[in-house]
Amino acid sequence: MNALYALIMVLALVIIPLLGAGAAGWHALFGVVLPYLAFTVFVLGFLYRVVKWGRSPVPFKIPTTGGQQESLPWIRQNRIDSPSTKTGTVIRMILEVLLFRSLFRNTRVRLFKDETQLSYGSSKFLWLGALAFHVSFFVILARHMRFFTEPVPALFNWIETLDGIMQVGVPVLFATEIVILLALAYLFLRRVLVPQLRYISLPTDYFALFLLFAIVISGILMRYFVRADIVDIKTLTMGLIQLQPEVPESIGALFYTHLFLVCSLLVYFPWSKLMHLGGVFLSPTRNMPNDNRMRRHVNPWNYPVKLHTYEEWEDEYRDKMKEAGIPVEKE
Amino acid sequence: MAQTPSPDNLVQSIDYTPPRKNWLDNVPPEFRLGNFSYPAKAGELESFFGYEGAKEWSPMDEDWQLPENWQEIIYEGFRERLEKYRSLKVFMDICVRCGACADKCHYFIGSGDPKNMPVLRAELLRSIYRKDFTTVGKILGRLNGGRALTQDVLKEWFMYFYQCTECRRCSLFCPYGIDTAEITMMARELMNLLGIQTNWIMGPVTNCFNVGNHLGIPPHTFKDIVDFMVDDIEDITGKRIEVPLNKKGADILFVTPSGDYFADPGTYTFMGYLMLFHELGLDYTMSTYAAEGGNFGLFTSQEAMKRLNAKIYAEAERLGVNWILGGECGHMWRVLHQYMDTMNGPADFLSVPRNPITGTVFHNAKSTGMVHITEFTADLIKNNVLTLDPSRNDNKVVTYHDSCNPSRGMGLLEEPRYVLNNVCNQFFEMPEQTIREQTFCCGSGAGLNNDEFTEMRMRGGMPRANAVKHVHDKHGVNMLSCVCAIDRAALPPLMNYWVPGVDVTGVHELVANALVMRGEKERETDLRGEPLPGKED
Amino acid sequence: MYDAGKILIGLVIFLLLLTFPFWYSLGQASYESPELQLPEDSQECIRDTEWMRKNHMQLLDDWRDTVVREGKSVYTGSEGKQYDMSLQKTCMDCHTSKKKFCDRCHNSASVEPYCWDCHVAPEEVANGQQ
Numbered sequence: 002m003n004a005l006y007a008l009i010m011v012l013a014l015v016i017i018p019l020l021g022a023g024a025a026g027w028h029a030l031f032g033v034v035l036p037y038l039a040f041t042v043f044v045l046g047f048l049y050r051v052v053k054w055g056r057s058p059v060p061f062k063i064p065t066t067g068g069q070q071e072s073l074p075w076i077r078q079n080r081i082d083s084p085s086t087k088t089g090t091v092i093r094m095i096l097e098v099l100l101f102r103s104l105f106r107n108t109r110v111r112l113f114k115d116e117t118q119l120s121y122g123s124s125k126f127l128w129l130g131a132l133a134f135h136v137s138f139f140v141i142l143a144r145h146m147r148f149f150t151e152p153v154p155a156l157f158n159w160i161e162t163l164d165g166i167m168q169v170g171v172p173v174l175f176a177t178e179i180v181i182l183l184a185l186a187y188l189f190l191r192r193v194l195v196p197q198l199r200y201i202s203l204p205t206d207y208f209a210l211f212l213l214f215a216i217v218i219s220g221i222l223m224r225y226f227v228r229a230d231i232v233d234i235k236t237l238t239m240g241l242i243q244l245q246p247e248v249p250e251s252i253g254a255l256f257y258t259h260l261f262l263v264c265s266l267l268v269y270f271p272w273s274k275l276m277h278l279g280g281v282f283l284s285p286t287r288n289m290p291n292d293n294r295m296r297r298h299v300n301p302w303n304y305p306v307k308l309h310t311y312e313e314w315e316d317e318y319r320d321k322m323k324e325a326g327i328p329v330e331k332e
Numbered sequence: 333m334a335q336t337p338s339p340d341n342l343v344q345s346i347d348y349t350p351p352r353k354n355w356l357d358n359v360p361p362e363f364r365l366g367n368f369s370y371p372a373k374a375g376e377l378e379s380f381f382g383y384e385g386a387k388e389w390s391p392m393d394e395d396w397q398l399p400e401n402w403q404e405i406i407y408e409g410f411r412e413r414l415e416k417y418r419s420l421k422v423f424m425d426i427c428v429r430c431g432a433c434a435d436k437c438h439y440f441i442g443s444g445d446p447k448n449m450p451v452l453r454a455e456l457l458r459s460i461y462r463k464d465f466t467t468v469g470k471i472l473g474r475l476n477g478g479r480a481l482t483q484d485v486l487k488e489w490f491m492y493f494y495q496c497t498e499c500r501r502c503s504l505f506c507p508y509g510i511d512t513a514e515i516t517m518m519a520r521e522l523m524n525l526l527g528i529q530t531n532w533i534m535g536p537v538t539n540c541f542n543v544g545n546h547l548g549i550p551p552h553t554f555k556d557i558v559d560f561m562v563d564d565i566e567d568i569t570g571k572r573i574e575v576p577l578n579k580k581g582a583d584i585l586f587v588t589p590s591g592d593y594f595a596d597p598g599t600y601t602f603m604g605y606l607m608l609f610h611e612l613g614l615d616y617t618m619s620t621y622a623a624e625g626g627n628f629g630l631f632t633s634q635e636a637m638k639r640l641n642a643k644i645y646a647e648a649e650r651l652g653v654n655w656i657l658g659g660e661c662g663h664m665w666r667v668l669h670q671y672m673d674t675m676n677g678p679a680d681f682l683s684v685p686r687n688p689i690t691g692t693v694f695h696n697a698k699s700t701g702m703v704h705i706t707e708f709t710a711d712l713i714k715n716n717v718l719t720l721d722p723s724r725n726d727n728k729v730v731t732y733h734d735s736c737n738p739s740r741g742m743g744l745l746e747e748p749r750y751v752l753n754n755v756c757n758q759f760f761e762m763p764e765q766t767i768r769e770q771t772f773c774c775g776s777g778a779g780l781n782n783d784e785f786t787e788m789r790m791r792g793g794m795p796r797a798n799a800v801k802h803v804h805d806k807h808g809v810n811m812l813s814c815v816c817a818i819d820r821a822a823l824p825p826l827m828n829y830w831v832p833g834v835d836v837t838g839v840h841e842l843v844a845n846a847l848v849m850r851g852e853k854e855r856e857t858d859l860r861g862e863p864l865p866g867k868e869d
Numbered sequence: 870m871y872d873a874g875k876i877l878i879g880l881v882i883f884l885l886l887l888t889f890p891f892w893y894s895l896g897q898a899s900y901e902s903p904e905l906q907l908p909e910d911s912q913e914c915i916r917d918t919e920w921m922r923k924n925h926m927q928l929l930d931d932w933r934d935t936v937v938r939e940g941k942s943v944y945t946g947s948e949g950k951q952y953d954m955s956l957q958k959t960c961m962d963c964h965t966s967k968k969k970f971c972d973r974c975h976n977s978a979s980v981e982p983y984c985w986d987c988h989v990a991p992e993e994v995a996n997g998q999q
Contacts, residue, residue, distance in 0.1 A: 006475060044887060048880060050425070055876040057418040061674055063741070065503045065511060067769045070743030072696045072707050075714060076750070082769070083743040085696075097507070104507045108765055110435040117343050119441065119798045121765035127432060131507070147979035149890035151900050158979055168983065171930035198431045200350035200446050201455065203477035206429055228923035231978045232902060239900035242890045251919065272468040277508055280426030282879060285419045286509035291743055294700035297673045299870060302416055306639045309541050311621050311650055318551050325552035327620060328578045
């Protein structure tokens with residue numbers, strides 16, 4: 002049911018540009034106005050969200066330690082999973098952000114009821130699927146930079162060459178296109194097929210997946226099946242970048258659909274769970290060193306609390322203490 | 333008291349398939365004896381928090397008689413905490429519901445209840461957050477997973493945030509480090525605002541604040557208990573030892589959880605500390621004012637935690653000690669390691685802890701000024717200052733249970749193992765997915781080790797017990813060691829239920845068994861009064 | 870603790886990356902669609918321009934396969950006119966300069982076809998540029 006809601010929403014997002022840019026021919030709206038608007042919403046929204054997080058302090062130093070602390074000099078510390086230095090913490094964060102180290106630990110539990118036996122198997126598919134999706138996504142993003150730069154910096158050429166290194170077909174098939182489709186399919190299927198995941202999945206979880214699917218598929222269609230003239234497209238995109246928008250007539254509805262879906266993603270991004278892109282950097286269980294007893298952390302809103310002082314307490318127990326021979330302050 | 337099902341029936345009852353109905357359709361949770369903790373006494377809420385209007389109620393009541401403006405109180409409290417804790421804000425926003433945490437929770441593994449999946453536990457709070465604190469949530473409502481704050485939602489909170497032991501195992505596996513412990517703490521604080529709290533937590537909190545320890549043992553009784561132990565030690569070793577209480581000018585203040593001097597098998601560990609300190613001729617003192625290392629405030633609110641914790645530094649300053657040594661306890665060390673210095677520091681009246689026997693300086697505790705007893709003992713053993721006869725523990729085949737807090741909130745993993753390997757000859761590790769940073773909770777942490785909650789405790793403790801059973805069957809392990817007072821209270825019934833034949837011990841009980849004291853008589857028994865190996869007849 | 874400095878640095882880096890195309894194009898002449906040098910002595914291509922722009926790569930690929938694998942080498946254009954399926958003999962007969970024709974668009978769109986791994990461009994060869 003939740004998946005169906007999401008599907009309907011994404012289909013609506015596909016139909017809008019088909020009607021608007023295709024049938025009605027509002028190319029300037031879909032080619033210029035909406036992209037500018039979406040980009041602005043994305044940038045401002047992203048900043049707003051991160052600043053909003055940043056306005057709340059981190060009152061306590063609460064790293065989740067994933068290994069041996071620094072203690073006695075002859076005990077080998079796990080400098081990455083239980084870092085006590087800045088460098089260690091930075092390495093931990095890099096591994097987390099770029100390689101999804103925590104997800105790499107993933108295990109799967111199985112209960113054999115008849116033997117009352119639990120077993121824990123390594124389970125790396127989620128890690129693989131997630132990494133495959135994210136890497137492909139960023140490679141695809143980098144490849145698209147050829148539409149937004151002139152001359153195209155060599156870096157983007159290299160990425161593109163590498164991505165198409167198998168030299169299959171014309172235009173050359175990009176590995177990331179296949180990988181991202183497989184990864185998205187995996188991420189979707191596990192949500193539908195694993196009962197627990199289906200139970201926790203919200204319409205918005207499917208929405209993000211479907212939207213990405215739609216973007217990838219429209220992109221692939223344009224490259225291989227319903228060809229678009231990329232020279233005209235570049236005229237449009239460079240016009241956007243140089244703030245001299247120009248809308249070549251020949252560009253078709255499929256391109257506007259692709260662009261509109263991307264705009265939808267940009268607009269949706271800052272208000273959704275996709276903000277994990279920014280949030281992972283601010284997670285206090287990962288980005289803080291385990292040096293709690295070495296360096297004091299300050300809580301900006303620390304306030305005095307009601308205490309039961311020693312003096313009050315001794316007043317209550319003095320006689321009993323004296324009787325028992327326990328030293329007291331006031332005789 | 334509810335009848336706890338037999339282990340077989342319990343296992344058969346576990347079903348990981350979630351119901352068909354959408355969880356957002358508020359279904360009031362089914363409270364039955366065995367799956368919830370009794371509510372706090374109105375008087376204790378009043379005396380400790382100054383909470384007015386507390387009532388006697390039961391979670392099984394249809395109507396919880398909430399204050400008229402209870403939703404407002406929750407919203408206001410939620411808003412305040414979002415402004416105070418970046419963790420809460422970020423964790424509310426960035427979960428992608430990937431499900432990696434789902435089968436990491438011992439309560440989910442042992443109950444199959446989908447709301448015990450950490451992700452869904454957090455969603456219980458998030459669904460309210462999304463509806464009322466986010467722009468998109470206000471527009472999309474239910475499509476965005478939002479729902480209205482009703483009494484049924486509150487009932488769910490009470491059910492499931494008191495079925496979380498804040499063990500942080502999920503946070504280890506979360507790709508964003510989302511920490512359910514943090515979320516549970518916030519939810520419990522919010523419920524606290526309505527006077528919704530459990531007796532098993534509120535009792536110890538009030539006792540600790542008023543009397544000095546969770547169990548409400550007054551100073552003179554504390555001394556009696558210590559005297560009994562000193563007698564026992566004399567019977568076993570022939571040595572009469574001194575235990576300094578409230579001694580001014582001592583080098584070290586020793587603080588340990590009250591569970592250690594209240595009930596077996598914690599008491600043996602406590603005797604172990606005393607014997608070790610005596611043998612070293614350590615210049616230390618215990619305090620009858622700060623007579624509690626544990627801190628049930630951690631399970632209540634940050635304010636309660638701070639109020640209880642403040643006694644330790646206050647007493648260290650009053651007594652003029654140089655540094656503080658802490659006993660074996662799990663959640664106590666979460667507080668001492670990650671909260672104490674921030675809350676009640678800076679402890680500028682202390683010096684950098686230095687082991688007076690070996691001269692080792694504990695640089696890792698230079699700011700907080702507090703050292704874990706296994707760090708201390710490991711250093712002693714490494715420097716060869718103890719005479720140890722591990723063969724006295726030869727009738728014990730030992731494994732080690734990492735407590736959640738020292739492993740995932742501190743990183744204390746090797747120190748106790750080093751000590752154990754030097755005081756006993758037969759030591760076997762449980763499977764690696766169940767120890768060290770991946771350790772499983774005893775099922776009774778975070779203030780849930782009460783009797784009425786027994787069924788859930790047995791369920792939650794199942795993964796831990798199952799791992800013990802593995803080494804029990806494979807290596808004949810008969811002794812489960814740990815560095816946690818809640819473990820020492822919670823694991824014996826758990827073992828009894830799942831793995832009969834396995835006893836529970838603190839690390840320093842084993843240390844004291846092996847410790848050869850100068851001038852001691854030939855020991856016949858271990859600290860429990862059971863014959864040493866070779867002395868059975 | 871807020872770590873405002875670190876968050877700001879992070880956001881600045883994020884913004885710089887995000888707006889890379891904007892500041893990269895600063896100070897550059899405004900982008901013009903590539904101008905191709907058209908043949909002087911012939912007026913029509915084998916298919917119309919619009920079609921060729923979108924599909925020439927596919928056409929060339931088909932030609933190569935047809936010639937090499939099937940041994941056929943006659944292509945019938947849209948007007949019914951017949952052509953030899955040959956990049957060298959047919960295409961480059963009119964579009965003699967790779968630099969002034971092919972490369973103009975390919976460079977702009979950052980496309981690197983592997984035609985030139987084997988083939989040579991007539992004009993550039995004649996001028997000793999390749």
